[in-house]
Amino acid sequence: MGFIKGRKLVYEYKKYNEEGGIESVNRAVDGVDLDVERGDFIAILGHNGSGKSTLAKHINALLVPSGGTLYVNGKDTAKEENIWDVRQTAGMVFQNPDNQIIGTVVEEDVGFGPENMGVPTEEIWERVEESLKSVGMWKYRKASPNRLSGGQKQRVAIAGVVAMHPKCIVLDEPTAMLDPVGRKEVIRAVRALNMVEDVTVLLITHYMEEVIYADKVLVMDGGKVVMQGTPCEIFSQVEKLKGYRLDVPQVTLLAHELKKSGLPLEDGILTAEELVEALCQLRSNM
Amino acid sequence: MLKDITLGQYYPRDSVIHRLDPRTKLVGTLVFLLSLFLFRSFACCLVATLFLGAVIRASKVPFGFMVRGLRSIMVLLAITMFFNLLLTPGIPVLRIWKLTVTREGILQALFMAIRLIYLIIGSTVMTLTTTPNHLTDGMEKGLAPLNRLHVPVHEVSMMMSIALRFIPILMEETDKIMKAQMARGADFESGGLIKKAKNLVPLLVPLFVSAFRRANDLALAMEARGYRGGQGRTKMKPLIYQKRDYGAYLILAGYLVCICAAGILSPL
Amino acid sequence: MSIKIEHVSYSYGQGTAYEKKALDDISLEIPQGQFVGIIGHTGSGKSTLIQHLNGLMRASSGKIYFHGEDIYREGYDMRALRSKVGLVFQYPEHQLFEVDVFSDVCFGPRNLGLPPEEVEARAREALDQVGLGEPYYKKSPFELSGGQKRRAAIAGILAMHPEVLILDEPTAGLDPRGRDEILDQVAALQKERGMTVLLVSHSMEDVARYVERIVVMDDGRIRFDGTPKKVFAHYRELEEIGLGAPQTVYVLRGLAEKGFPVNTEATTVEEARDAILEALGRRNVC
Structure with missing residues (x-):
């Protein structure tokens, strides 16, 4: 059985009117099948509003499917009792680096996840050290996040997830707010995690250059997966990509x-x- | 201008003061602040100055940082001094028109000013040497007995540390929004009170929208990192009193004795 | 000439240990009607520079002239300057605040003290220019998509009838199509109205396609200033300051190094295609 396995996933945002009745239903994810193996580097492309972020939030059980099933590491994400296991298995990095850093000192922020998991104090320190080193931010461990560049903040956020020892990291447009230098730093850190530590990576982005290292690319549009294949296969269909508001x-x-x-x-x-x-x-x- | 506020701005350094248990620092600050209201003489003032000076030295934080927080109380300081100077009865020294300045008035104003300044500097030393998280940790542990009275100590301290982390960010954002609106001809300075309040709408709406958005994002990020309240959490930096903390308490006691003695021995 | 900057310097936190020179002796002249790209990584001083141009920040030393007039002269009308030099900040969320898009765009012209009919006429015109038609007038600005918000924000500035339009990272966070749409619209405005446009960006690819002149900033100074061709010829130095050139430049340089008789000046995809076809002795069939 695959590491992440989704079947006919559906997610609906419901908009309620003033009487509490359902005014409109918006299908953000519409019948997606998802298969990811351990150690894969998967990129998900799609224009804004294509449903890629909604899909990503399912893998971490921040959202639960309205229809269909999703298994992460053999656990059904829809079951309440699995939530914390799932969140530990699949870590998540978000777009805005400022809004996901909780600690006022880098090392404290990285320790936040392990603290929540109830990891003993000494082991927290070991984990903080190894994860900050893995993203190249060890020398900033005492710094205030406010004094870091965007790329550095995002690497701290990644370290915060790595410290929870996840098997998989989902990154939801981690580079959208960064400059080219920051983007390169983050992508390099992510690739290193994938190759050295064998962490499964799901990278959501709309920067095409970041996708070329992926093992597999999914293109989403209107909540559906509309293209699927190696970067080479995907990018050979220039006209089709343009039709989905994307680029090569x-x-x-x-x-x-x-x-x-x-x-x-x-x-x-x-x-x-x-x-x-x-x-x-x-x-x-x- | 908005970045000048040093409150909640930790200044990373490796010093004895930085390494003290936050509970020690909290108690120490509290004692120091209270002691300021005890003294009425130059001797007391000298003791307090020596103590504060020694702590600042030991903290290795540049002095400029300590003083920066004073700017915000300049007006308050001037008003307090002004009234103390003129309204204290006693031996007149100077008479301008109907106003009399007395010897007592001068002393009173001087002490008041020193008290206020030391008050700010004293608390700034604490915030500069203690990370807000550490500080709230200290409060959380210090106030833990309240948990039995169903006071949500952990939640409150979590809220405080998050607030402290986001204050500088929101300050910067306020600055950016102001500029964006000024580029559209908004005026935040002129007009009467009502007009001024009305002019703030273009600033406050984007600020609130952004704050809510950030709150939402942060809640999601915390949840994604397995946060589920205080239960079952371990601490990366658990609070355990060290030898240096006992030492600090001793010094603090010594300081209290000195200042009381100074107050009794030399009333002026 | 429309804007002239002479030896402008600016320092943050003057007189403290944290003093940082954000602008270091900048001199620059921007003639009317020019389309200029200002490029630099985060912290290079580009945002600080543009905020000087409409008087939101005041230089520590140096002079700025708008239409030959010294803007630091006593009694100079800064508010009038701000309406003439329109600055659209990076995040539209920082300026949108009204209940609907139309009233939001009215905010600027109303601040100019114009009569209500004129204000509305200008708002209509500005929204039309950015391609937001009637159906959007009564929508809440917070319901718009990222690209639409960006356009509403630009309209808010255009309605003040600026002579110079400055856009700070107008494409950050947009998907490829959204990015092209905004930039195409700005380019069209620049052509039709002969407006001076300053595009601040860290994307070389974006800028190369549209502007006639590039100013590269690094560490508070101007490193390069010239046509895209001239500036990208320094691609190695650009790389050193964390910027680099569009990928096409690398392809052409790579070919030239391998003894390909190719003209390496091209910066856009079309130019590069033609250069390569020519080198291979083929006419462009399209």
């Missing part, structure tokens, strides 16, 4: 344009190096 990395777009102009290039070129390589090959064959 600039290099992929350039390759696509060149192909349209008659160059026999492969689909789904993701990095500048790949494109340079392919073009050089082409030239020597000409």
Whole structure:
């Protein structure tokens, strides 16, 4: 059985009118099947309002499906008694770094999760040290979060989750409010967790460049998963992506344009190096 | 301008004062503040000054930081001094028009000013050397007996530490909103009281909306990190009195004795 | 000429241990009708600089001229300046406050003391310019999507009829389509009305596509100032200050290094495509 397994997931936001009756129902997630294996790096793409954040909140049992089932590490998230296990298994990092840091000193914030879990004091310190080191923020352990840059704050937030020893981390647009330097820092930290510590990662984003390292990409639109595949497969469908209000990395777009102009290039070129390589090959064959 | 408020702004340093148990610091601050109202003489003043000076030295926090909090009470200070100066009966020293300045008045005003200044500096030392979380930890543990009376001590202290963390953020946000509205020609300065209050609407609405949003986000983040109230929680930094705390209590007792002695021995 | 800055410096926390030079001897001239991109990472001083241009911040030293007039001259009408130099801040949430979109846009012109008919006419015109039609007039600004909020905020400034429009990170947090829509609209405004537009951003890709001039800021100073082509030629130095150039620049440079006879000046996808096709001896078939 898969690590995360969702079947026909549905989530409805209900809007109530003044009499308490249901005025309108908005299906944010609409019949999604989700299969994630241990150690996967999954990216979920979608425009604002496509339902990707709502889906993410299910994995951490912050939301419970209105219909369908979701199992995380074999536990049904809809069952009240599983909630705390599920939250420990799947940690969550949110978009706004300021609004998820509770502690006024970096190390205290990282210790917050383990404290809630009832971890003994000495072990909390060990966990804080190892998780701050894993995101490269150990030397800032005594600093006030207010004095950190956006990227650093977000790495502290990630450390806060790592300290709970989750098997999986869900990141809900962690880079949306950061500048390019901060974005790189965060993505590097996330990739390291995935590769070194074998933590399963679900990255929700709309920056296409962050997706190219994923094992699998899901594209959401209108609450449904509309595309699914490796980054290469996904980005070879430039026109289709544009239809879903998305983009492709600039290099992929350039390759696509060149192909349209008659160059026999492969689909789904993701990095500048790949494109340079392919073009050089082409030239020597000409 | 809004960033000047140092309340709740921890100044990270590694010093004896920083390492003291927050309960010790709370008691110490309380005792110091109370002692300020005991003294009426230069000798007392000297003792208090020496004590405060020694604590500031030991805390390794730059002196400038301590004084910064004073700016907010400048007006209050001036008014207090002014009235004390003019309204204290005693031996006249100076007479301007119908106003008399007395010897007692000068002394009274001076002591009042020193008291107020030391009051602020004394509490600033505590907030600069203790993380708000640590401080609320101290209160939580110190007030734990109230739990039996169904006072939600943990919840209250959690609320306080969150408030302390978000005050600087909301201050900065207030500044940004003000600027955004000023760019649209909003005027926060001129006009009468009612007009001024009305002019605040463009500032307060976005501020409240944002505060609620942050509260919502934070609640979600706390829940996601397994927070479910005080029960079953362990502490990363549990409060245990160390040797230095007993030492600090001794010094504090010594200080109390000195200041009382000074008060009795030299009444002026 | 519309804006001239001479040797402007600004320090935060003057006279304290925390003194930080946010602007360090900046001189800059922006002629009327120019579309300028101001780029720099967080803390480079770009936000501080733009707040000087409409008098929200006052330089510690140096002079600023608007239409040849010294704005620090005694008796200079700062409020009039603020309506002439319209500044849209990064977060629309910081300015939207009225019960509906239409009244919110009316706030600016009403503060100018205009008669009610004129205020409403301007609000209509401004909302029309940003593409928010009648159906949005009575909506609460808090119900809008991120992109729509951003547009309502821009309309709020446009309704004051500014001669210069400054946008601070107008695309932060938007999905790719939302980002393109906003920038296209701004570019159209700039063309149609001959408005001077300053676009503050940390996205090289965004800026390269639209602006005619790029000012790169780093550590309170101007590092580069020129056309996108000229500025991106310094891509290695840009990387050192944490910015980098659009990916297309890397592709072209990479090709040139491998002995490809390609013109490396192109900065947008279309230009790069044409340059590569030309180097391969093919005409663009499109």
